[in-house]
Amino acid sequence: MANTLLFVCLSLTITSAFSFLPFAAHAISSCNGACRTLNDCAGQLICINGKCNDDPDVGTHLCSGGGGQPIPSNGACQSSGNLMCGDQSHKQYKCSPPVTPSTRARLTLNDFSRGGDGGGASECDGQYHNNSSPIVALSTGWYNHGSRCGKIIRITANNGRSVNAKVVDECDSVNGCDKEHANQPPCRNNIVDGSSAVWDALGLNKDLGIVYVTWSMA
Numbered sequence: 001m002a003n004t005l006l007f008v009c010l011s012l013t014i015t016s017a018f019s020f021l022p023f024a025a026h027a028i029s030s031c032n033g034a035c036r037t038l039n040d041c042a043g044q045l046i047c048i049n050g051k052c053n054d055d056p057d058v059g060t061h062l063c064s065g066g067g068g069q070p071i072p073s074n075g076a077c078q079s080s081g082n083l084m085c086g087d088q089s090h091k092q093y094k095c096s097p098p099v100t101p102s103t104r105a106r107l108t109l110n111d112f113s114r115g116g117d118g119g120g121a122s123e124c125d126g127q128y129h130n131n132s133s134p135i136v137a138l139s140t141g142w143y144n145h146g147s148r149c150g151k152i153i154r155i156t157a158n159n160g161r162s163v164n165a166k167v168v169d170e171c172d173s174v175n176g177c178d179k180e181h182a183n184q185p186p187c188r189n190n191i192v193d194g195s196s197a198v199w200d201a202l203g204l205n206k207d208l209g210i211v212y213v214t215w216s217m218a
């Protein structure tokens, strides 16, 4: 009996190893669209050497095999328009990727205190917050009209460390380029914008400015 089970397990392992190989080979595709900055590329894509690419760390698979346009997968979040900041065009998003038990995101650093670079007071409560608390702002789609205000999310870094943080604010993915948003362009749609306490708890170097993490509802 034990031998049979072992055999079945081995067969399954070998079968799945082979069936994953072709997938892995195509996992990182290139959109080839010309770009100069991060913001020139659609939602989940990043600019590498002048071309819009799937984000290798976030592992998006939105690109076609070189046609230059991302393929909208079922339910994928599409840009709702463009916002000009000076002569720079920025994509706007009312939606974010679906929330899963391990939602991929970009962690950025925010100053939630009065006079900080976060711009105005927090969207949830109209208050400023102490950066020594583990708190976050979420992209507009994830903020979901405030439904996650006061909720606790669990953020996990690539180094295996995790932290629970409270949602207090929106990282506005639609509006920007004005005083209320500290003259910053709209957020991308996959941002967890954390206080310094979040970065510290995860043991991350704040000088990096942006790191890939996963999060879920705690």
Ligand SMILES: *[C@@H]1O[C@H](CO)[C@@H](O)[C@H](O)[C@H]1NC(C)=O
Binding pocket: 130, 131, 132
């Ligand atoms: C923020 O919280 C820390 C720890 O609780 C405290 O020492 C500090 O004085 C607070 N800062 C402000 C500006 O309230």
